Amino acid sequence: MKTHNYSRKRQAICELLMSTREHPSAEWLYNELKPEYPDLSLGTVYRNLKFLESSGVIRSVAVVDGIERYDGITEDHAHFVCNCCGRILDIPIPHDFDSIHSGLFESDKRLAGVGKIEFTKIIYYGNCDECIGKQSISESRE
Ligand SMILES: [Zn+2]
Ligand SMILES: [Zn+2]
Numbered sequence: 001m002k003t004h005n006y007s008r009k010r011q012a013i014c015e016l017l018m019s020t021r022e023h024p025s026a027e028w029l030y031n032e033l034k035p036e037y038p039d040l041s042l043g044t045v046y047r048n049l050k051f052l053e054s055s056g057v058i059r060s061v062a063v064v065d066g067i068e069r070y071d072g073i074t075e076d077h078a079h080f081v082c083n084c085c086g087r088i089l090d091i092p093i094p095h096d097f098d099s100i101h102s103g104l105f106e107s108d109k110r111l112a113g114v115g116k117i118e119f120t121k122i123i124y125y126g127n128c129d130e131c132i133g134k135q136s137i138s139e140s141r142e
Contacts, residue, residue, distance in 0.1 A: 009037055010048045017058055017072035023079070023088035025067045061088055062123055078122035084131035091124065 012033055017024065024032075026045045034040055049070055052058045059071045061079055064086045071079075078091040109117040127135075 009033075009040060009044060010051070012037065013045060013048050014052055014057060014072070017052075017070055020072070021090060023061050023069045023071050025069055027067070029070075061121075064088065076119065078124065080124045080126065080128070082128035082131055083125055084127050084135075087128055087130075089128065091122075093122070 013029055016029055016032060022028065026042060026049055029049075030040065030042050030045045033045075049058070053060055053070070056074065059074050061069045061071045062081055063069070064081055069088055073090070076093055078093055080089040080091050081087075082089075105111070111117060
């Protein structure tokens, strides 16, 4: 019974992650699922996230303001992290993605004298349009 309950929660965490583009934190998931699973603990969410990540079902995107953020989409794509509001946006990988690495690759995704690449994370950091908009409004009021 307990095992069944445990896997149901894992399933719920997994489904919620895949249904959102928010790139949530453990705490965000916990707050969303708590009404439906009153006995859910933050520790359970953390444990399940680690399990799902090590199983390759989800990915850890980045640590923003000391908080790890997760992605239910595991196909390769880049991210934009807003330094202002902490939003993480999906960026379709540019068409010349391979050319970024072509100088580094030996062959078959091998880095000469280093090893074989399994995946690449590309994260752009900056200010999102929404935050830039807010900044220019407050500046014009001064
Ligand atoms: Zn922002
Ligand atoms: Zn993403």
